[in-house]
Amino acid sequence: xxxxDAVKAIAFKEWEFFGKDEQGSDHFVHxxxxxxxxxxxxxxxxxxLSIPSDDYDQKVKQYAPKLGKLDGTIRVLPWSAAFISxxxxxxxxxxxxxxxxxxxxxxxxAIENAAAQKHFAxxxxxxxxxxxxxxxxxxxxxxxxxxxxxxxxxxxxxWFKSHSDLIVEIDREKRKAYAIGGNVGQSVARTExxxxxxxxLADGKRPWFVHIRNNITVDLVAALHGQDELxxxx
Numbered sequence: 658x659x660x661x662d663a664v665k666a667i668a669f670k671e672w673e674f675f676g677k678d679e680q681g682s683d684h685f686v687h688x689x690x691x692x693x694x695x696x697x698x699x700x701x702x703x704x705x706l707s708i709p710s711d712d713y714d715q716k717v718k719q720y721a722p723k724l725g726k727l728d729g730t731i732r733v734l735p736w737s738a739a740f741i742s743x744x745x746x747x748x749x750x751x752x753x754x755x756x757x758x759x760x761x762x763x764x765x766x767a768i769e770n771a772a773a774q775k776h777f778a779x780x781x782x783x784x785x786x787x788x789x790x791x792x793x794x795x796x797x798x799x800x801x802x803x804x805x806x807x808x809x810x811x812x813x814x815x816w817f818k819s820h821s822d823l824i825v826e827i828d829r830e831k832r833k834a835y836a837i838g839g840n841v842g843q844s845v846a847r848t849e850x851x852x853x854x855x856x857x858l859a860d861g862k863r864p865w866f867v868h869i870r871n872n873i874t875v876d877l878v879a880a881l882h883g884q885d886e887l888x889x890x891x
Contacts, residue, residue, distance in 0.1 A: 661793035663748035698729030706757040707742040740839025753779040760819040772836035789856030795820035795869035
């Protein structure tokens with residue numbers, strides 16, 4: 658199985674676990690936000706374990722000192738980036754993906770790679786008009802008070818609130834693509850986005866501004882792992 662196939666399979670598995678929710682409204686179980694109810698709250702706890710341990714420990718200390726862990730009941734913390742990190746880690750991305758509690762980490766890194774013309778880097782962030790979407794790619798953009806931020810602003814801006822979803826299906830005939838993301842309506846949910854005639858993202862329902870090409874492969878992961886072993890041996 659290719660890395661992209663693994664990413665797609667894991668994203669679908671998590672979407673099915675949460676009940677195949679669709680973007681558009683918040684999701685509840687017996688009146689409670691879905692993310693706070695078992696077994697979903699604990700599953701979100703699994704997602705959190707995919708971020709770097711120092712970041713995890715700091716967030717537990719700051720937001721959940723009594724609970725001693727992060728899960729879906731810690732509602733002050735958005736968990737969408739933890740979900741993406743979980744999918745990538747579970748698919749075997751190894752050191753090729755910059756796991757983080759915030760989407761900003763890989764959005765900025767991907768755009769830096771594009772600016773440096775590193776077109777074969779693991780993640781490369783392009784303006785939406787550059788290339789057609791492919792399964793396994795990420796689409797991202799700002800949120801909240803940063804919603805007016807543009808692609809061109811990222812490299813001259815510090816941290817900002819952001820979000821990204823994973824493309825899992827493309828229907829060129831209908832000019833539609835489908836993305837799965839975490840913390841979408843308090844669930845793992847699927848979002849339908851519009852494409853133009855060339856298959857590029859042309860969706861105005863959210864302030865998307867970057868198409869992150871996912872170049873991660875099994876061979877790339879192995880090569881990066883080998884480089885790390887050489888550095889450690891040296």
